[in-house]
Amino acid sequence: MISDRLRNVLRSAQSVAAFTGAGISAESGVPTFRSKGGIWTKMKPEELASMDGFMKNPDLVWEWYAQRKRIMADVQPNPGHRALAQMERLFPRFAIITQNIDNLHQRAGNTVVHELHGNIERNYCMACGKRYTNEEVLASAGVPRCSACGGTIRPDVVWFGEMLPEDAWDASVRAAGSADLFLSIGTSTVVYPAASLPTIALDAGAMVVEINPETTPLTSRVDEFLQGPAGTVLPELYDAAAAARKEKA
Numbered sequence: 001m002i003s004d005r006l007r008n009v010l011r012s013a014q015s016v017a018a019f020t021g022a023g024i025s026a027e028s029g030v031p032t033f034r035s036k037g038g039i040w041t042k043m044k045p046e047e048l049a050s051m052d053g054f055m056k057n058p059d060l061v062w063e064w065y066a067q068r069k070r071i072m073a074d075v076q077p078n079p080g081h082r083a084l085a086q087m088e089r090l091f092p093r094f095a096i097i098t099q100n101i102d103n104l105h106q107r108a109g110n111t112v113v114h115e116l117h118g119n120i121e122r123n124y125c126m127a128c129g130k131r132y133t134n135e136e137v138l139a140s141a142g143v144p145r146c147s148a149c150g151g152t153i154r155p156d157v158v159w160f161g162e163m164l165p166e167d168a169w170d171a172s173v174r175a176a177g178s179a180d181l182f183l184s185i186g187t188s189t190v191v192y193p194a195a196s197l198p199t200i201a202l203d204a205g206a207m208v209v210e211i212n213p214e215t216t217p218l219t220s221r222v223d224e225f226l227q228g229p230a231g232t233v234l235p236e237l238y239d240a241a242a243a244a245r246k247e248k249a
């Protein structure tokens with residue numbers, strides 16, 4: 001159920017930012033991290049998603065990322081991703097700020113996507129920076145080596161303890177700080193600095209709406225909580241926005 005206040009903001013908003021986490025891709029078949037049965041309930045992030053873990057056991061880390069690359073290559077955007085792509089065409093300024101590395105927003109058609117944690121389709125040599133596609137790195141088993149300098153190749157994703165890409169972070173802070181409406185979708189809001197973005201939007205006066213089947217540490221501070229799966233709630237939100245903006249036109 002969408003409130004009148006949200007309907008009014010959908011009607012008048014010039015700038016919208018959608019902040020997404022693993023939950024939006026759950027209905028596409030991409031496992032989340034901390035929900036029931038999530039990845040980190042079974043495996044240790046420090047072993048699989050840290051430089052330390054990579055240095056200690058690069059074979060284990062590459063085996064895991066090779067599996068994730070194959071899973072993410074096989075999945076499709078779901079109605080939640082597609083609704084956000086449609087919403088991009090409704091508002092003068094619309095930005096996706098994602099913690100996801102699965103490329104599903106781009107594949108659904110969004111053109112403004114700030115990737116805070118990298119992208120599963122990119123890889124690079126840690127010594128010389130040479131870039132590699134998945135096809136190139138998955139061609140051989142084991143830890144791939146750079147053909148230019150022999151260095152170790154790693155996935156272009158952000159591991160725990162690493163800095164976020166500066167351009168994506170700066171653009172995300174600008175989008176959150178200038179939004180009329182900020183949507184927090186499918187994220188547990190426990191991983192920083194990404195999880196500080198809803199607060200930046202709140203402090204800047206945006207209406208902040210959370211979409212999640214479960215409550216999170218953010219829920220008590222948002223203006224509206226739409227409880228449910230993104231694949232159901234987002235198409236409804238799109239329909240309400242399209243209707244409200246049509247009335248206005």
Ligand code: APR
Nearest residue numbers: 021022023026032033034099186187188191212214229230
């Ligand atoms: N629709 C919307 N939300 C959902 C759905 C769904 N269908 N299914 C699950 N969720 C919610 C869960 O309730 C949970 O709050 O999605 C959230 C997923 O939380 P996490 O698994 O913690 O994922 P995320 O917030 O993206 O994690 C942040 O942590 O491990 C690192 O780098 C990784 O980007 C990731 C970051």
